[in-house]
Amino acid sequence: MEKGQSITLNSEGYEMGVILLSGSATVKMENFTAETIGDRKDVFSGKPTAVYIPCATQFEMKAVGYGILEVVLCKVKTEVKGKPFVINPDQIVVKEKGVFNWKRTVHEIFANQDEAQKQCQLIIGETYGCPGQWATY
Numbered sequence: 001m002e003k004g005q006s007i008t009l010n011s012e013g014y015e016m017g018v019i020l021l022s023g024s025a026t027v028k029m030e031n032f033t034a035e036t037i038g039d040r041k042d043v044f045s046g047k048p049t050a051v052y053i054p055c056a057t058q059f060e061m062k063a064v065g066y067g068i069l070e071v072v073l074c075k076v077k078t079e080v081k082g083k084p085f086v087i088n089p090d091q092i093v094v095k096e097k098g099v100f101n102w103k104r105t106v107h108e109i110f111a112n113q114d115e116a117q118k119q120c121q122l123i124i125g126e127t128y129g130c131p132g133q134w135a136t137y
Contacts, residue, residue, distance in 0.1 A: 001069045006062035014075035015082065016053040017110050017122045021072060024065025027051050029058065032084040036064050043126065047089035050109050052120055054082045074110075074124050082119035097127075104129045 001007065001023075018027065020038035027034045038049035053059055055078050063069035093108040110122040 001061075001063040003063050003065065003069075005069075006060055008058065008060045009073075010058045011053045011055050011075070013055055013077055013079070015055050015078045015080075015120050015122060017074040017120075017124045018051045018053060018061070019072045019074065019109060019124065019126075020049045021070040023063060023067050023069035025069050025071070026062045026064050027053075028060045028062075029053065029084060034084075034086045037086055037088075038069075039065065041067065044128075047092040047094070047107055048109060048126065049089060050087040050124070052082065052085045052087070052110070052116070052122075054084055055079065056081055057084070074122060076121050078121060080119070083116070085116040087117075101133045103133060 020040065022040050022042050024036055024038045026036055034051055040046055040048060087109060093111065093113055095106050095108065097106050098104050105128045107126040110117060110124040112118050
């Protein structure tokens with residue numbers, strides 16, 4: 001989305017993890033607003049920002065920063081309605097995984113790392129493989 005564009009969605013029977021791949025956004029839902037979050041140029045320029053959207057929640061996402069806002073929406077079926085929260089880049093856990101030709105760097109975004117995340121079932125991360133090496137999925 002370009003600056004000023006917005007979209008309104010409903011998570012229905014799913015909890016969702018919104019990962020900002022590039023750009024900045026404001027995300028609004030009932031009793032919660034995340035103002036001007038994210039500032040990544042692209043997926044190779046640092047850690048992401050993410051937002052947790054509980055099930056049965058209508059939310060609006062608006063592009064507010066420089067460049068194009070690109071996001072990915074990940075979802076899992078649930079009946080438990082948690083509380084929305086933001087994961088900032090400084091909260092992302094970085095781990096080195098694998099050995100030999102399978103070495104990679106993993107950014108653990110949703111990985112049940114704190115009390116807010118323990119309410120959700122999502123497990124989401126970004127993996128950066130070394131050039132010429134393999135990574136599993």
